[in-house]
Each structure stands twice: as C-alpha cells, then as structure tokens.
Amino acid sequence: MSISNRATGQGVEAAVATVSTRRRILVADDEADIRSLLRSLFESEGYEVQEAETGEEVLRALTGPEEECPDLALVDVRMPAYDPADNGRGELQQPPVEDGIQILQRLREQGIEVPIIIMTAFGTSSLAIKAIQLGAFDYITKPFDELDDVLLNVNRVFEHQRLAQEVRELRRRVESRDPTDRMVGRSPAMIEIFKMIGLVARNPATVLVTGETGTGKELMAETIHLASDRRMGPLIKVNCAALPETLLESELFGHEKGAFTGAIAQHKGRFEAAHKGTIFLDEIGEMTMGTQKKLLRVLQEREFERVGGTTPVKVDVRVVAATNKNLREEVLAGRFREDLFYRLNVIAVHMPPLRERRDDIPALVAHFLDKHRFSPTTPPARISEDAMAVLERYDWPGNVRELENIIERAVVMSRGGVITTQHIVFANELNRYVLDVDQKVRQKTPLEDILREVEREALRAALRQSDQDQTRAASLLGLSDAQMARRLAELLPDALS
Numbered sequence: 001m002s003i004s005n006r007a008t009g010q011g012v013e014a015a016v017a018t019v020s021t022r023r024r025i026l027v028a029d030d031e032a033d034i035r036s037l038l039r040s041l042f043e044s045e046g047y048e049v050q051e052a053e054t055g056e057e058v059l060r061a062l063t064g065p066e067e068e069c070p071d072l073a074l075v076d077v078r079m080p081a082y083d084p085a086d087n088g089r090g091e092l093q094q095p096p097v098e099d100g101i102q103i104l105q106r107l108r109e110q111g112i113e114v115p116i117i118i119m120t121a122f123g124t125s126s127l128a129i130k131a132i133q134l135g136a137f138d139y140i141t142k143p144f145d146e147l148d149d150v151l152l153n154v155n156r157v158f159e160h161q162r163l164a165q166e167v168r169e170l171r172r173r174v175e176s177r178d179p180t181d182r183m184v185g186r187s188p189a190m191i192e193i194f195k196m197i198g199l200v201a202r203n204p205a206t207v208l209v210t211g212e213t214g215t216g217k218e219l220m221a222e223t224i225h226l227a228s229d230r231r232m233g234p235l236i237k238v239n240c241a242a243l244p245e246t247l248l249e250s251e252l253f254g255h256e257k258g259a260f261t262g263a264i265a266q267h268k269g270r271f272e273a274a275h276k277g278t279i280f281l282d283e284i285g286e287m288t289m290g291t292q293k294k295l296l297r298v299l300q301e302r303e304f305e306r307v308g309g310t311t312p313v314k315v316d317v318r319v320v321a322a323t324n325k326n327l328r329e330e331v332l333a334g335r336f337r338e339d340l341f342y343r344l345n346v347i348a349v350h351m352p353p354l355r356e357r358r359d360d361i362p363a364l365v366a367h368f369l370d371k372h373r374f375s376p377t378t379p380p381a382r383i384s385e386d387a388m389a390v391l392e393r394y395d396w397p398g399n400v401r402e403l404e405n406i407i408e409r410a411v412v413m414s415r416g417g418v419i420t421t422q423h424i425v426f427a428n429e430l431n432r433y434v435l436d437v438d439q440k441v442r443q444k445t446p447l448e449d450i451l452r453e454v455e456r457e458a459l460r461a462a463l464r465q466s467d468q469d470q471t472r473a474a475s476l477l478g479l480s481d482a483q484m485a486r487r488l489a490e491l492l493p494d495a496l497s
Contacts, residue, residue, distance in 0.1 A: 023158060026061050026070035028052040028100075029119065030079045034142070038074065041147055042154070055079050058103055062114050069114060072157050074150075075100040076142075077120035077127065101127070104134035115157045166377050183216070183223050184367045187357040193220075193349060200347055201228040206299060208344045209322040211351030214401030217322035220351060221280040224320055233277025233317075236270045241286035249291050250307050253298075259308025269306065271298060271315050278318045284344070285325035285336065292337045299343040319344070354396040354403060361392050364400060368407040374416025381411045383419040390424050402426075456491045463492075 025047050027038045032053075039049045050070055052058045058075055061068075077100040100118045107114065115137040120127065131139050137160075138153050183194070197220075200207055207224060209217045218237070225235040243251055250259075254269030270279060281287075287295070298304050299319060303312040321344050330336035354361070365388065369380040387410075396402055410423040440450050458477060466472035474484035 022046065022048050023072070024048040024050060024070045025154065026050045026052060026058070026073040026075075028058045028061075028073060028079065029076040030054070031076075034076075034119075037147075038150070041151060045151065047154075053079070055103060059106060062103075062107060062112060063110065071161075072115045072117070072154060074117045074119055074154075075103055077101065077118050077131070100136075101130055101134065104131065104136055108135055115161070117153060117157070163377055182367075183219060184363050185357060185360040186363055187352075187359045189352045189357050190360060193351070196347070196349055197224055197227055200224055200349075204228075204316075204318045206318070206344055206346045207320045207349060208327075208347070209320065209349045209351060210327075211322075211324065212353050212399055213324050214399035215351035215353055216400050217324075217351055218280065218282060220349060221278070221282075221320040221322065225278040225280075225318075228278075228318070234274060235278045235280065236274040237280045237282065238270050239282045240291075241283040245288045245291060248287070249294065252291070253294065253304050253306055254313075255307035256309040259306070263308065266306070271304065271317060272313060274317045275315050276317070278320060281319065281321040283323060284321040285323040285327060285330055289335075289337065292340050296337065296340045296343060299340070354399045358392055361403070362388065364403055365391060365407060368404050369411065372404075372408040372411050374411055378416050381414055381416045381419055383410075384421070387419050387421050387424050390421055394426065452491065455487065459487060459492050 023046075025042050027035050027042070027049060028051070029035050029038075030053055035051045035053075039051065042049050050061060052061055058073065058079075061070060062073060063069075079100070100116070100120070104116060104118075107116070113135075116135070117138045117140060118131045118136045119140055119142055121142045127139075137157050140150065140153060144150050183190075183197075185191075185193075201224065207221075209220050211217055221237075222235060238248075238252065240248060246260075250267065250269065252269050252271055254267050254272060255263050257263055257266050281295075294304060298315070302316065303314045305312060327336055327341050327345075331338045331341050354364075365383060366380075369383065373380055391403070391406075398405075406424060406426065407419075409425065410419045413423045414420070437450065459473070462473035462476045463470070466476060470484055470488070471481055474481055477484070479487070
C-alpha cells in the first residue's frame with residue numbers, strides 16, 4: 001500500500017487548509033506496522049503524531065494536561081491492557097483497560113470529549129453501534145482498503161470541529177448583540193417609537209401597545225422589558241384569547257389547594273412569576289369583564305388573592321398590554337371597563353402597519369436575511385432589485401410577520417443564493433403558476449401549445465381574482481365579454497358549466 005496514493009481532491013485539501021495550528025493525532029494500536037503506517041501518512045499531511053500501544057497508555061494520553069492532549073485519537077478496539085515489560089501493574093487503581101470500547105466508557109464517565117475514531121479488524125454491526133452510542137466520531141475497519149479513506153475520516157473530524165466552532169461563534173455574536181436591535185426601522189414613525197422606549201425604560205409605568213396583527217406588538221413588549229432596569233426579573237407572556245375565563249383567572253393569579261375540582265395543590269400564577277419583572281398581556285381586548293375587574297385591582301393596589309384564597313399577594317411588576325382592537329370603541333360598546341382602559345392607557349404606543357412604513361422594508365429584509373440563513377455557517381442570502389421592488393409595492397395585510405415568513409421561504413427556495421421575483425410568493429399567491437419555458441423548449445413543445453398554456457393559466461387567475469365573475473375577469477384581462485366567452489369555451493370549458 002503506497003502512501004503516495006493519497007487523495008489530493010478538493011475535500012481533503014479544503015479540510016487540511018482549515019487547520020490553523022498543528023493538530024496532534026494519537027494513533028493507538030498494538031501492531032507497530034499499523035502505527036508506523038499511520039504516522040507516516042499523518043506527518044506527511046502536517047499533523048503531529050503520538051503513539052500508544054496499550055489501553056492504559058491511551059488513557060494517560062487522553063486524560064493528561066490539556067496542552068499535551070491530542071486533538072484526535074484513532075484507537076484499535078482490541079489492545080493489550082499492559083505492556084508485558086511493565087512491572088507496575090499493582091499500582092493501578094482501576095481494572096485494566098482492554099479495548100477501545102472501555103476507553104470510550106472511561107472518557108464518557110470523566111466528561112472528556114476528545115474525538116475518537118475506532119479501528120478494528122472485527123467488523124461487526126453490534127460493535128459499531130456500541131462505539132457510536134458511547135460517543136465515537138466514526139468507525140473504520142482494518143486492513144484499510146485505501147489510505148485516502150482514513151485521511152478523509154480524520155480531516156472530516158477537524159472540518160466538523162471547525163464548523164461547530166463557527167456555529168458557536170455565530171451564536172455568541174447573536175447573543176452578545178443588544179437585544180433591542182431586533183426592532184428594525186428608520187422611518188419617522190419607528191424613530192418616535194424608539195424614543196418612546198427610551199423614556200419608558202426609565203420607570204415601571206403600564207404600557208398599552210396597539211396595532212394590527214403582525215406589526216410586532218410582542219416584540220415591542222420584549223424590547224421594553226430588555227431595555228429597562230426591570231430586566232433583573234423575568235418577562236412572562238400571557239395570551240388572553242387562548243384561555244377560557246376560568247382558566248385565565250387561575251393562570252394569572254394562581255389558586256389555592258382545593259379551590260376547585262382538580263386543584264390538588266397551591267398554584268402560583270403568572271403575576272407572581274413576573275415579580276420584579278414584566279408581564280405581557282397579549283390580546284387583552286378578549287379578557288372577560290370578571291377578569292378585568294380583578295386585573296384592575298392589581299394595577300391599582302399591586303395586590304390580589306389567588307382563586308380560592310383570602311390572603312393578599314403583593315407583587316412588583318410592570319404590565320405591558322397589547323390589542324389589535326380599538327379599546328375606546330370596546331368601552332362604548334360595554335365590552336371593556338372604562339376604568340381599566342384608563343389604567344392601562346398610561347403610556348400608549350401604536351405600532352404602525354408595514355404599508356405605512358415602506359421605507360423600513362429594505363432594512364427589515366436585510367435583518368430577516370441575516371436571521372434566516374440557509375444554514376448556520378452560510379452567509380446571508382442576497383435579493384435582486386426586482387424582488388425588492390415587488391416587496392416594496394405590496395400592501396402587507398399580514399405586516400412584518402408576513403414579510404418575515406416570505407423572506408424565510410424565499411431563502412429556502414433560493415438555497416441561500418440570490419432571491420429573485422420567482423422566489424417571492426405572497427399568501428394569496430401560493431397557487432401561482434410558474435411556466436418553465438426552457439423545459440418546454442427542450443421538450444420541443446410547439447410555440448402554439450406554450451402560448452395556449454399561458455393563456456389558460458391567465459384565464460384561471462383572472463377568474464380566481466374576480467371570484468368567478470366572468471365580466472370582471474374579462475376586464476382584468478382587457479377583453480370584451482364576447483372575447484372572454486370564446487376563450488373560455490375554447491380553453492376552459494369547465495368554467496362555463
């Protein structure tokens with residue numbers, strides 16, 4: 001077997017090129033020829049090599065000082081426990097290590113995470129499964145069919161480590177960023193909101209956030225909490241519309257043991273959990289009048305009783321409430337307490353819909369491209385000018401949440417490359433028809449058939465957008481009623497039935 005017959009392909013070269021420092025590999029085998037062969041292979045690739053002949057030598061190498069510990073170990077599954085010439089057996093405090101599986105077990109017990117590749121001439125599936133379960137990175141059999149394969153396995157370990165380090169670094173950068181940076185915008189409306197957050201963060205005043213669905217009301221609550229000195233306590237979120245009245249009251253204020261059927265123990269509610277922090281009451285407009293009354297007392301006196309209890313519980317908590325309803329109209333309609341409305345409306349923040357802050361769309365797109373990368377180690381996808389123009393023209397009924405969903409989908413469809421208009425699909429266009437003209441031409445489809453297919457899909461789209469009103473559909477396509485009728489009879493006869 002010639003060492004000169006090593007792989008020089010892109011995979012090996014790329015992996016070796018990532019080694020920024022001289023890596024140390026431990027080769028553990030009781031056969032001197034195997035150790036010598038692997039030493040020559042790895043040293044020729046720039047690695048530093050250690051050797052071990054027995055299980056105890058392996059453990060000493062892997063559990064020694066960190067600066068002397070190898071970065072990777074190739075360990076034979078069958079090795080003698082001791083060197084026959086070793087006379088110090090009686091000094092050992094543990095049973096002898098006889099194979100690679102025992103080494104893996106010892107390392108796992110001690111929390112040592114040096115990557116291990118198990119080598120064996122006994123290629124049984126049970127041994128492979130056991131080795132992987134115990135944390136081996138890989139499993140290779142002897143004799144080696146190709147030294148290239150051994151080298152590729154080793155390089156794959158170091159490439160995996162490099163990628164894992166990149167992911168950790170990316171997470172560190174994300175976690176170290178100012179959490180308030182998640183709110184993106186440069187429009188005058190958003191600048192005013194940022195100023196408001198700066199003022200609100202200085203005191204524990206109650207905040208009422210209003211706005212359409214998807215404008216970022218929950219993100220606003222998170223930002224207020226993270227920007228304030230109340231960050232020492234938790235942010236507790238409650239969706240008032242997701243729980244029935246009886247359960248909502250118990251969730252907010254807790255209950256005593258025996259308060260109702262199934263209350264087998266005392267339960268502390270969300271307000272107690274949010275002590276010294278912030279509680280976010282989403283969709284507060286859905287709260288019933290009975291629960292509103294109890295919430296009013298919390299805002300006025302900063303105390304409440306658990307359901308079934310009589311002892312007041314005092315809390316120090318900031319309340320941020322949010323709704324997509326007009327609470328003034330709800331008060332006039334008798335569905336919301338006027339006194340509670342004024343208690344909540346101490347500081348009012350309105351989140352504008354995205355259609356009123358179109359200047360923010362490019363910045364939001366850049367933010368979501370960075371957030372939703374195709375993989376943790378790839379750079380953000382890019383977007384074409386035409387695709388950006390499409391986004392800027394759209395009315396965004398689902399607001400920022402809809403934009404994020406569309407960008408996330410586009411990144412996947414473009415495989416993290418360049419997002420074009422064909423990757424931008426709005427919620428009402430998920431059934432949009434895309435004609436692959438290149439494929440049709442390659443298949444030698446007659447031009448007349450291609451044009452008929454396009455015309456047929458145009459008719460379907462017009463009917464769909466006009467709720468099957470043929471006159472309106474004809475107007476959308478610039479056709480007269482008679483022209484529309486003829487084309488439908490020819491191309492979509494089912495639409496006439």
